[in-house]
Amino acid sequence: MVQQVAKESVGTKGNHKRTTIFTYTHTKRTDIEEDIRSLQLDSAEENNGVVNPGDARPEEVEVVDKMEEDSEEVQAVSQPVHPEPKVKHKEVSAVEDAESQQETEGNNKRHLNVVFIGHVDAGKSTTGGQILFLSGQVDDRTIQKYEKEAKDKSRESWYMAYIMDTNEEERIKGKTVEVGRAHFETETTRFTILDAPGHKSYVPNMISGASQADIGVLVISARKGEFETGFEKGGQTREHVMLAKTLGVTKLLLVVNKMDDHTVNWSKERYDEIESKMTPFLKASGYNVKKDVQFLPISGLMGLNMKTRVDKSLCPWWNGPCLFEALDRIEITPRDPNGPFRMPIIDKFKDMGTVVMGKVESGSVREGDSLLVMPNKAQVKVLAIYCDDNRVRHAGPGENLRIRLSGIEEEDILSGFVLSSVAKPVAAVTEFIAQLQILELLDNAIFTAGYKAVLHIHAVVEECEIVELLHQIDLKTKKPMKKKVLFVKNGAIVVCRIQVNNSICTEKFADFAQLGRFTLRTEGKTVAVGKVTELPTGSRICWENMCLPVRARTSSLGCGTGLKVPPTVGALLRIPRG
Ligand code: GTP
Ligand code: MG
Secondary structure, three states: OOOOEEEOOOOOOOOHHHOOOOOOOHHHHHHHHHHHHHHOOOOOOOOOOOOOOOOOOHHHOOEEEEOOOOOOOOOOOOOOOOOOOOEOOOOOOOOOOHHHHHOOHHHHOEEEEEEEEOOOOOOHHHHHHHHHHHOOOOOHHHHHHHHHHHHHOOOHHHOOHHHOOOOHHHHHHOOOOOOEEEEEEOOOEEEEEEEOOOOHHHHHHHHHHHHOOOEEEEEEEOOOOHHHHHHHOOOHHHHHHHHHHHOOOOEEEEEEEOOOOOOOOOOHHHHHHHHHHHHHHHHHOOOOHHHHEEEEEOEOOOOEOOOOOOOOOOOOOOOOOOHHHHHHHOOOOOOOOOOOOEEEEEEEEEOOOEEEEEEOOEOOEEOOOEEEEEOOOEEEEEEEEEEOOEEEOEEOOOOEEEEEEEOOOHHHOOOOOEEEOOOOOOEEEEEEEEEEEEOOOHHHOOEEOOOEEEEEEOOEEEEEEEEEEEEEEOOOOOOEOOOOOOEEOOOOEEEEEEEEEEEEEEOOOOOOHHHHEEEEEEOOEEEEEEEEEEOOOOOOOOHHHOOOOOOOOOOOOHHHEOOOOOOOHHHOOOOOOO
């Protein structure tokens, strides 16, 4: 079967100056973590963010043939000054071969989206690259080529990361910028890897990756000083964990990486130290460490304890699973394949029609289906469905798809639009009520009516304004406080009315968690996390009364888009099958 190595991410062409460090002061952090927990974004009603092994039933995913990957680059929507980086995507094409066209096996397995998160240089891309190497998708010759290229760039040890870091900027700097996307399989599961950047400037990209993920691999470097920088000294580990939890990543594998490093040398003491320091923090972030988190030591660079368990002679104290085993064993809440269809569009391009990309958050889709592109209310027909590289007739929830549509032009679609069921369309609103957890405002600013921020909700990035504070929630009783609230400060939970200039697709968190959870960011800092609790009546169109399709908006923030659409020639990475 064709194993797809791809690259997809939220880009960062925006104002880097405005993306400033997100750090909590130590004293405030504990309170904030408790409050995030109390927000209970992963409530019992949530079951939309994950895919069930049973959902992708063999009969539901019928392979037809291969998708042609040729596509054009799409012009970015013209964007005025923007407080956040724009969203963009990069895709690296898969190897295409005749043999792969008949391959159907992968589709019979369950499918999971795994986001790799963690502080800069923790080894996320190296580990992701190693997974592709160990699963036979990258051959020795390619590795040798990368070794040479890395050496030429004086980045010898980065050659494994080059498998995921496919663009020149990333290779020169040794830092992931855009979320790398790749596929691999174990015995029971097809995985989509989303390799997020660790650098603080690229948090919006990380948010985009995490919002598509079911589970997370939190990579922590065990190298002397690196764990400390990433975790204790204001590194990205904390922000990534908090964002992952908020964005619906319900399970975490915490890999203690670089165990081969000479400062670590597979030391049990170092591993235990990291586990004991991370555990209280993960608990405070809302993870049930016993049920939702699994720790394990690895060396991403050497590929140890990854596909097979680490040799006892090297690490006699480890009796747990290797990475592939742990990934295989993760169980997540089932998702309803019969729910109303919802697929937030993360990207679009022209290829014998209009092709949209995204992850199915609810329901199923079949060739020939009539759907709506919301919020423009455009009626479209599904001409073809592609899952990884295979054309399929039908696909269920949790799948990453490309869907070829008729009835809409590519330029009428923006990232953040939602491909939706006709009978039960997604809500399209310019206003909603939400429960917000204030994290840390810029310079301890106060949060009041008139506060403006950038809303990140599924694939939407849109400027918003808090127009009214309705009531504050008592942190102890979790009940609304009686007295009128005019402003709140860091750590508060508040229910408020939020407006956006352009209509966006959203849902109540209780109904579709993945479409109803969001973060607010200002000048590169995550200032609040929230969930949509109420939508205005009339936010759902009635099919009978539907107006004619409208043209896509040309929002100043463009629903976060300024898309570079896959695959651009320069970004092509053709990896021979192993
Ligand atoms: P960003 O994308 O910038 O956030 O970094 P990253 O987490 O993807 O790290 P990357 O994979 O680029 O690796 C950073 C450096 O750590 C490189 O020099 C790697 O060779 C090194 N590294 C990664 N994993 C290991 C490991 O298991 N052992 C050792 N010794 N070095 C490692
Ligand atoms: Mg990386």
